[in-house]
Amino acid sequence: MDERQAVMAFAALGQENRFRVVRALVTAGPDGLAAGTLATEIGVSATNLTFHLKELSHAGLIQSRREGKSIIYSAAYEGLSDLITFLMRDCCQGRPEVCAPAVRDSAHA
Amino acid sequence: MDERQAVMAFAALGQENRFRVVRALVTAGPDGLAAGTLATEIGVSATNLTFHLKELSHAGLIQSRREGKSIIYSAAYEGLSDLITFLMRDCCQGRPEVCAPAVRDSAHA
DNA sequence: TCTACGTTTCAACAATCATTGAAACAATGG
DNA sequence: CCATTGTTTCAATGATTGTTGAAACGTAGA
Numbered sequence: 025m026d027e028r029q030a031v032m033a034f035a036a037l038g039q040e041n042r043f044r045v046v047r048a049l050v051t052a053g054p055d056g057l058a059a060g061t062l063a064t065e066i067g068v069s070a071t072n073l074t075f076h077l078k079e080l081s082h083a084g085l086i087q088s089r090r091e092g093k094s095i096i097y098s099a100a101y102e103g104l105s106d107l108i109t110f111l112m113r114d115c116c117q118g119r120p121e122v123c124a125p126a127v128r129d130s131a132h133a
Numbered sequence: 134m135d136e137r138q139a140v141m142a143f144a145a146l147g148q149e150n151r152f153r154v155v156r157a158l159v160t161a162g163p164d165g166l167a168a169g170t171l172a173t174e175i176g177v178s179a180t181n182l183t184f185h186l187k188e189l190s191h192a193g194l195i196q197s198r199r200e201g202k203s204i205i206y207s208a209a210y211e212g213l214s215d216l217i218t219f220l221m222r223d224c225c226q227g228r229p230e231v232c233a234p235a236v237r238d239s240a241h242a
Numbered sequence: 243t244c245t246a247c248g249t250t251t252c253a254a255c256a257a258t259c260a261t262t263g264a265a266a267c268a269a270t271g272g
Numbered sequence: 273c274c275a276t277t278g279t280t281t282c283a284a285t286g287a288t289t290g291t292t293g294a295a296a297c298g299t300a301g302a
Contacts, residue, residue, distance in 0.1 A: 032147070035147025050226050058249095075291080092300070099231075180261080199268090203277095
């Protein structure tokens with residue numbers, strides 16, 4: 025992952041509704057959620073959700089597939105883990121002051 | 134760290150110049166860098182840098198102290214590690230598919 | 243094929259954000 | 273106290289982003 029894409033991903037997560045979409049999709053697991061379900065869950069209009077989904081998709085944080093009439097969105101695990109890795113390595117330089125607590129916490133999560 | 138603050142931090146990192154400021158400050162270490170030095174390094178005007186620094190400071194990612202005529206900025210390690218922890222735990226639910234690679238990578242960073 | 247459903251596209255608008263230059267402020271040295 | 277250096281504040285502007293409603297598209301069932 026390069027800086028350009030990392031910044032795009034951060035920008036994508038830096039908006040309340042989009043952040044909630046990602047969390048909902050991670051929680052939903054690989055099966056994902058239909059756009060309509062997401063819209064209800066997050067509390068935004070279908071139109072507006074589409075806008076945010078496109079943003080997240082472009083940032084590589086989610087993916088979609090069609091299933092009958094519905095379009096199912098799911099979290100892009102690789103994109104998310106790449107982002108965390110990039111944040112720890114390239115941005116925070118692997119500094120223990122920054123990274124150690126996160127690693128420690130995640131160990132007994 | 135709550136969702137509100139995490140989203141603010143992501144938004145702060147989701148802008149090229151601000152992202153570079155954070156990286157420069159992490160690289161600089163606890164001693165930090167004067168605002169003027171940062172402005173030169175990042176390649177933005179002093180005025181514009183102030184705007185971004187305020188944003189980052191408000192997001193809890195950097196801090197400042199006065200030293201003579203200069204104002205020295207430095208990375209807020211705790212804010213950064215809180216963000217990583219939040220991203221792994223609250224957003225990504227500690228899912229191994231997402232978090233394990235990051236932890237593994239950081240181990241031999 | 244017609245209709246209904248789920249989703250996206252489009253055009254418009256309001257709101258927020260990034261950038262600029264001029265002016266003000268704070269600290270230091272003469 | 274004055275001049276200089278480093279930084280911030282302020283007001284203005286252009287650019288980007290978030291939101292909306294109407295219309296279009298794709299799929300499935302009657």
